[in-house]
Amino acid sequence: MNRSRAAWLFLAPALLVLAVFFLVPVIAGLLLSLTDYDLYALADIHNLRFVGLHNYWELLHRPLFWAALGHTLYFVIAGVPLSIAVSLGAALLLNSPFARARAFFRTALFAPVVTTVVAVAVIWRYLFNPKYGVVNFVLVHLGVHPVDWLGDPHWAMPMIILFAVWKNFGYNMIILLAGLQAIPAELYEAARIDGASVWRQFRHITWPMLTPILLLVCILTVSGYFQLFAEPYVITEGGPLQSTVSVLYLMYDEGFKYWNMGTASAVAFLLFVVMFAATALMWRAGEAREAVA
Amino acid sequence: MRIAHALRCAAFSVCVLLTACSQSDDRHTLQFWTIGREGEAVQKLLPEFRRAHPEIRVEVQQIPLTAAHEKLLTAYAGGSLPDVTQIGNTWVPEFAALHALEPLDARVAQSRDIDSHDYFPTVWATNRIDGALYGIPWYVDTRLLFYRVDLLREAGFDAPPHDWTEWQAQMDAIRAKSHGKRWGALLPTNEYDQLLALALQEHVPLLRDGGRYGNFQSAEFKRALSFYVGLFKRGDVPAYTNIQVSNPWEEFGRGAFVFYLSGPWNIGEFRKRLPASQQEDWNTAPLPGPDGPGDSVAYGSSLVIPRTSQHKQAAWELIEYLSRPYVQQRFYELLGDLPPRRSAWESTALKNDHELHAFREQLERLAPAPPVPEWEQIVNMMQETAARAIAGQLTIDQAAAQMDAQADAMLAKRRSVLSREEKVRP
Numbered sequence: 001m002n003r004s005r006a007a008w009l010f011l012a013p014a015l016l017v018l019a020v021f022f023l024v025p026v027i028a029g030l031l032l033s034l035t036d037y038d039l040y041a042l043a044d045i046h047n048l049r050f051v052g053l054h055n056y057w058e059l060l061h062r063p064l065f066w067a068a069l070g071h072t073l074y075f076v077i078a079g080v081p082l083s084i085a086v087s088l089g090a091a092l093l094l095n096s097p098f099a100r101a102r103a104f105f106r107t108a109l110f111a112p113v114v115t116t117v118v119a120v121a122v123i124w125r126y127l128f129n130p131k132y133g134v135v136n137f138v139l140v141h142l143g144v145h146p147v148d149w150l151g152d153p154h155w156a157m158p159m160i161i162l163f164a165v166w167k168n169f170g171y172n173m174i175i176l177l178a179g180l181q182a183i184p185a186e187l188y189e190a191a192r193i194d195g196a197s198v199w200r201q202f203r204h205i206t207w208p209m210l211t212p213i214l215l216l217v218c219i220l221t222v223s224g225y226f227q228l229f230a231e232p233y234v235i236t237e238g239g240p241l242q243s244t245v246s247v248l249y250l251m252y253d254e255g256f257k258y259w260n261m262g263t264a265s266a267v268a269f270l271l272f273v274v275m276f277a278a279t280a281l282m283w284r285a286g287e288a289r290e291a292v293a
Numbered sequence: 294m295r296i297a298h299a300l301r302c303a304a305f306s307v308c309v310l311l312t313a314c315s316q317s318d319d320r321h322t323l324q325f326w327t328i329g330r331e332g333e334a335v336q337k338l339l340p341e342f343r344r345a346h347p348e349i350r351v352e353v354q355q356i357p358l359t360a361a362h363e364k365l366l367t368a369y370a371g372g373s374l375p376d377v378t379q380i381g382n383t384w385v386p387e388f389a390a391l392h393a394l395e396p397l398d399a400r401v402a403q404s405r406d407i408d409s410h411d412y413f414p415t416v417w418a419t420n421r422i423d424g425a426l427y428g429i430p431w432y433v434d435t436r437l438l439f440y441r442v443d444l445l446r447e448a449g450f451d452a453p454p455h456d457w458t459e460w461q462a463q464m465d466a467i468r469a470k471s472h473g474k475r476w477g478a479l480l481p482t483n484e485y486d487q488l489l490a491l492a493l494q495e496h497v498p499l500l501r502d503g504g505r506y507g508n509f510q511s512a513e514f515k516r517a518l519s520f521y522v523g524l525f526k527r528g529d530v531p532a533y534t535n536i537q538v539s540n541p542w543e544e545f546g547r548g549a550f551v552f553y554l555s556g557p558w559n560i561g562e563f564r565k566r567l568p569a570s571q572q573e574d575w576n577t578a579p580l581p582g583p584d585g586p587g588d589s590v591a592y593g594s595s596l597v598i599p600r601t602s603q604h605k606q607a608a609w610e611l612i613e614y615l616s617r618p619y620v621q622q623r624f625y626e627l628l629g630d631l632p633p634r635r636s637a638w639e640s641t642a643l644k645n646d647h648e649l650h651a652f653r654e655q656l657e658r659l660a661p662a663p664p665v666p667e668w669e670q671i672v673n674m675m676q677e678t679a680a681r682a683i684a685g686q687l688t689i690d691q692a693a694a695q696m697d698a699q700a701d702a703m704l705a706k707r708r709s710v711l712s713r714e715e716k717v718r719p
Contacts, residue, residue, distance in 0.1 A: 039666050040710050042370060043391040047710055130537055151537045153684075239483050239534055241684055242677060256363060258670045 033265035042259070055266035065267070067242065068250045069274070074157060075164070075246065076225045076278075083165045083221055084214070087172035092206075094173070095180040106177070110170035117167070121234035124163050125150070150236065153243035160231050160244055167231075168224070172217045179213035180206070215286040219279055226275045247271045321349045321607040324375030326365075328594070329358040331379060331431075334627040335615070342614045349607045369393050374599035377608040379431060382419040382593050387666040389422040395598040395605060396425040406613040411634045415591045415659035422664055428595030429612050430633035432624070435589045436486050437655050438578045439553040439563065441545070444475065448551075453578035457520055460552075460581045464529035467551050477529035478552035479541060480521075482683055485676035486590060487554045490580060492517040493660035494587035499675075500700065504665040505708045507700025509675070510693045516583065518679060518689055525683045532683050542566040545575070554580070556592075560648050561629050577651040579658070591659035593633060631656070667703050674699050 033055055035041075041048040059065045090109050094102055112120070127133050128149035136146040149159045183206065191201050229252065232244035238253075247267060255264025327335055332355030339351055354375070356364050362384060368374045369391055380388065388394050401407050409417055412430055420428035440453055448467045454460035464477025480487045492499060495513035500506065508514065524530040531550075538544060545553055546567045553559075563575060580589045596615065598608045614620060621632040622640040631652060632638060638653055662668055675696055682692040 036706060038706060039387060039390065040706055042366075043393075047706075047713075125536065125539060129539060148537070151533060236536060237483065239536065239680075241680055241686075258667075259366065 037261040086169040090173045091176035113170040117230045183209045321604045326378040328361040376602040386664040394427040428597040432630035433633045434592040443574045454581045476550040479550040481535035483534040494582040500663040507697040509696035588660040
């Protein structure tokens with residue numbers, strides 16, 4: 001009895017901070033999404049109407065919302081596996097006993113994570129410039145037809161995905177590297193004595209030992225990638241033909257550019273529902289796997 | 294002893310500071326917000342105002358252009374708008390709808406400095422919402438043609454075009470003579486100014502019933518839209534966004550395109566970025582219209598007094614000072630911003646500048662955008678839909694119908710607010 005009271009007392013500051021800075025805004029946002037709060041309501045509160053689920057209804061009938069959701073899912077489904085594969089590859093290379101200048105490469109590969117999106121995005125815009133960019137220059141020399149990266153609606157999103165992968169893989173790489181280093185060396189030694197090939201060592205030691213960390217990395221990356229905004233905002237401004245407008249981008253336009261706070265809050269909640277479902281699914285998959293193992 | 298002395302000194306200086314503060318409160322401290330580079334230039338204009346009004350202390354605050362709109366709205370929401378502020382004239386309807394601005398009609402009627410007839414009428418009118426005047430134009434801005442004199446001559450034309458037909462013929466000739474190496478013009482497909490200017494030339498409002506519904510399915514708008522989309526379809530203009538062409542000045546210098554539809558700041562950019570040998574090769578021309586020289590967009594910045602200001606008279610005196618023709622001429626010399634008053638254009642600096650002549654002419658032919666708070670959202674939607682038509686995803690009729698449908702949806706709240714207001718005051 002006394003112990004639990006003490007526990008609550010210790011938890012109180014954290015709970016208070018959570019309530020004030022997280023719970024209250026979330027509830028306020030939910031209430032806001034049920035109203036048509038906009039410029040007119042800002043001018044005169046009598047112009048504020050309770051509209052129930054109208055904002056959600058309206059959004060679900062808007063082609064741009066579905067397009068934005070499609071672009072976001074495309075980004076997540078293509079970007080997350082690619083990003084984790086690159087992170088894992090880099091981590092394995094760094095962890096290999098043959099690796100030289102390990103500290104240098106660790107820093108170099110992590111460097112993109114700490115750069116500013118805006119500054120790097122400007123450079124990427126130059127790299128992918130259809131006329132003068134070095135990427136097309138290389139493609140032409142390889143005999144490939146040059147690609148209009150910034151102007152063709154089919155190629156803009158792949159470019160954004162490449163950018164995001166390059167910018168973010170270092171972060172997961174560090175986490176995975178820590179996971180790799182935590183695997184006991186005796187396991188590999190025993191496997192080698194039994195004559196297991198490098199591939200079998202990876203398949204039966206590295207992979208299962210790394211699964212919990214991979215699940216964590218997956219969940220973090222998925223929730224991060226669902227919040228795609230800065231990359232298209234800086235590189236393509238949502239274009240060409242709105243092919244890089246993400247859900248969060250739509251929310252920004254509605255809320256901060258046009259001051260339709262009701263609609264913007266509804267977009268935010270719909271994104272929350274999608275992300276919640278995706279994360280829950282991944283937990284389930286992870287747990288099922290553990291149960292099987 | 295020493296400590297006591299230090300304490301006494303500190304106490305004394307605090308007293309001095311306090312009295313100093315209260316003194317400056319007695320005088321008017323005028324908060325003046327500017328957007329972008331205007332803030333630096335205005336500092337150089339203020340000493341004379343300070344001499345004439347020693348009792349007024351002006352505090353200039355610069356807000357960056359990209360954040361200006363949000364910052365002003367947030368300041369309104371938080372009740373912390375300044376005493377005077379610069380504001381884009383397309384934002385005036387929005388802030389008037391918020392009841393954030395002080396009407397200025399009575400002050401203008403009594404003013405010796407500000408004569409409404411001296412201003413370019415369309416720019417003046419953009420500050421008038423539902424019959425009340427909310428802002429005084431500070432500088433004007435419009436869009437017209439920048440063109441390569443030498444390349445146009447090479448294609449066989451001595452003068453820039455007067456109407457759409459002539460313009461199109463010139464661009465066709467440029468394409469043909471250069472064997473497709475040069476484009477006729479650069480009109481970035483993610484900028485709405487160009488289509489807006491062409492559409493305003495038709496003199497048919499883009500919204501109908503007092504800004505309650507879209508009017509994009511009018512025959513006139515469709516004519517402007519099909520001319521605009523046609524330029525891309527004919528191959529005279531490339532379907533590029535301004536992200537694909539990151540350095541239009543260099544491309545213009547290289548002769549990648551002959552016409553560029555843009556604003557007055559590019560006079561300075563071309564002078565700075567093109568080599569001296571090319572300075573004779575470019576000029577500006579008024580915007581060609583459907584039948585003869587046409588209108589262009591009436592942009593610019595205005596000075597406004599928020600309703601919440603405690604020093605409205607002092608704020609007005611500052612606006613009057615900044616509106617004097619000779620102050621505006623100095624402002625032009627400092628920054629290149631175009632004066633909104635005809636008399637300010639009488640200075641030799643402005644008269645002798647031959648690249649400015651087209652602007653002087655264009656300023657007499659301006660058309661305002663519809664004065665509704667939702668305009669920014671509507672015009673962005675218009676351009677996004679037009680870009681789909683350029684890409685071949687929509688026909689002209691489909692695009693116009695979509696624009697109307699979306700504009701009607703964006704204006705739904707406005708319709709309900711207006712009908713409620715009508716019920717309140719019959």
